[in-house]
Amino acid sequence: MNKIVLKLGGTIMVLFLVVLLPLGYVANQIFTNFYYSQVQEEVEELSQKYALTITSMENEKFLTMFKTLAELTNKEIYIIDADGKVVAESGVQITNLSNKDIGLLSKGQPVQKKFRDAKAEVSYLGSGYPIIQSDTFKGAFFVLATINDVQEPVDKIRDLLILSVVGALFLALGFTFLLSKKMSDPLIEMEKATRQIAKGNLDIRVDIPSDDEVGSLGKAINDLALETNRYRSNRREFFANISHELRTPISYLQGYAQVLKQGLYQTEEERLQYLSIIEDETERMVRLINDLFDLSKMEEGKIDLQMSSIDLIEVLESALFKVKIELEKKGLTLRSQIDERVPYIEADGIRLGQIFTNLLGNAVRYTEKGFVSVKVWNVDNKVHVIIEDTGIGIPENDLPLVFERFHRVEKSRSRELGGTGLGLAIVKNLVELQNGTISVNSQEGKGTRFLLSFPVAQ
Numbered sequence: 038m039n040k041i042v043l044k045l046g047g048t049i050m051v052l053f054l055v056v057l058l059p060l061g062y063v064a065n066q067i068f069t070n071f072y073y074s075q076v077q078e079e080v081e082e083l084s085q086k087y088a089l090t091i092t093s094m095e096n097e098k099f100l101t102m103f104k105t106l107a108e109l110t111n112k113e114i115y116i117i118d119a120d121g122k123v124v125a126e127s128g129v130q131i132t133n134l135s136n137k138d139i140g141l142l143s144k145g146q147p148v149q150k151k152f153r154d155a156k157a158e159v160s161y162l163g164s165g166y167p168i169i170q171s172d173t174f175k176g177a178f179f180v181l182a183t184i185n186d187v188q189e190p191v192d193k194i195r196d197l198l199i200l201s202v203v204g205a206l207f208l209a210l211g212f213t214f215l216l217s218k219k220m221s222d223p224l225i226e227m228e229k230a231t232r233q234i235a236k237g238n239l240d241i242r243v244d245i246p247s248d249d250e251v252g253s254l255g256k257a258i259n260d261l262a263l264e265t266n267r268y269r270s271n272r273r274e275f276f277a278n279i280s281h282e283l284r285t286p287i288s289y290l291q292g293y294a295q296v297l298k299q300g301l302y303q304t305e306e307e308r309l310q311y312l313s314i315i316e317d318e319t320e321r322m323v324r325l326i327n328d329l330f331d332l333s334k335m336e337e338g339k340i341d342l343q344m345s346s347i348d349l350i351e352v353l354e355s356a357l358f359k360v361k362i363e364l365e366k367k368g369l370t371l372r373s374q375i376d377e378r379v380p381y382i383e384a385d386g387i388r389l390g391q392i393f394t395n396l397l398g399n400a401v402r403y404t405e406k407g408f409v410s411v412k413v414w415n416v417d418n419k420v421h422v423i424i425e426d427t428g429i430g431i432p433e434n435d436l437p438l439v440f441e442r443f444h445r446v447e448k449s450r451s452r453e454l455g456g457t458g459l460g461l462a463i464v465k466n467l468v469e470l471q472n473g474t475i476s477v478n479s480q481e482g483k484g485t486r487f488l489l490s491f492p493v494a495q
């Protein structure tokens with residue numbers, strides 16, 4: 038048996054006994070007292086009645102009638118005269134009738150007490166009532182009931198009480214067992230499930246339908262398993278991506294290094310071309326590693342941002358300056374619609390610059406003709422920025438996924454253009470770390486538009 042059943046069962050049992058035992062004792066006491074006083078009252082009443090009806094103490098017939106009456110009511114009678122001498126009795130011999138009692142009786146007061154009988158060695162619950170005729174004390178009439186007669190029903194009641202206490206105890210025992218089992222079963226199930234989860238069996242679920250605390254603990258365990266599972270497959274995918282991303286440049290490096298080593302080139306120009314491929318691939322690997330490092334720091338919340346009041350336009354203009362050469366090389370025009378009066382925002386200048394460089398870099402990279410445009414304005418305590426291009430666009434299916442790490446619309450297209458697939462994931466993380474929001478709109482073949490919003494600095 039498990040411990041909860043024992044603990045809970047024990048506690049309930051002790052509580053039960055603490056309540057039931059005194060209750061039983063009190064009930065027994067009440068019944069006994071009630072019964073005793075009932076009998077006491079009865080003998081009192083009878084003795085009074087008989088004492089008042091007796092007219093002659095000498096008439097044998099009278100005395101016999103009282104004896105018969107006593108027999109019928111299952112009582113004993115005992116009649117004394119004014120001196121305390123026995124006149125008639127139904128077979129008892131009272132031994133503890135004191136002078137004090139007779140004194141009381143002679144004064145007209147009744148006597149109630151436990152009387153003892155010499156012969157039969159039994160006690161009686163009795164009552165004596167004075168017989169007074171024409172104002173003179175003639176004697177006393179006693180009616181007695183044996184204690185045994187009284188005790189018998191009292192004992193029966195006590196037995197019944199004990200029986201019901203024991204019955205209730207067993208009932209409670211069964212109930213407690215069921216209750217504690219009902220309570221501990223889900224706990225045991227949850228314990229088993231958590232052990233399985235710890236062992237890595239993340240498909241396990243607990244089924245606890247109750248909507249109390251135990252039920253919500255069960256739900257929490259299921260959530261934990263689900264979340265850990267998600268985390269695990271996410272991590273697996275992440276590592277698969279990283280190794281894939283690293284393998285490609287490394288195979289290029291290996292291949293071209295071998296070509297160069299074995300002198301498998303015809304012209305000096307060819308040799309330089311191979312060397313610049315090696316250079317490009319190395320550069321890409323450095324970028325990939327830096328991006329990965331940044332992203333992992335951000336996802337763990339370990340990146341330190343130097344937040345201060347910043348002129349967003351200044352940062353945007355320096356990012357535009359960086360992409361200018363590339364822009365002109367591709368023959369694209371830059372359109373800008375910047376409201377110079379927008380207020381400062383609370384941000385980290387370098388990280389904000391990284392966001393703009395990334396988005397503008399993408400805009401230029403994925404646009405062959407047309408323009409790249411930027412727009413800045415502010416409404417209600419927010420500064421909004423739009424970075425838009427007339428490039429190849431992003432297919433609708435890919436749109437919700439572009440902010441995920443390593444997601445690329447078309448692997449070859451991005452790789453040819455030098456992307457790592459981490460840019461937008463980093464951008465989104467950085468925007469959110471600076472309390473901003475970012476969203477994207479795009480139409481394939483028409484162009485892409487990113488909208489960013491940052492709260493104004495207080």
Ligand code: ADP
Nearest residue numbers: 399400403430445446451456457458459460461
């Ligand atoms: P990458 O380094 O491959 O560019 P990003 O995370 O920056 O990775 O972008 C993810 C994908 O979103 C890219 O592979 C690209 O296909 C698409 N993308 C991003 N910006 C644009 C854009 N301005 N126009 C078209 N496609 C874009």
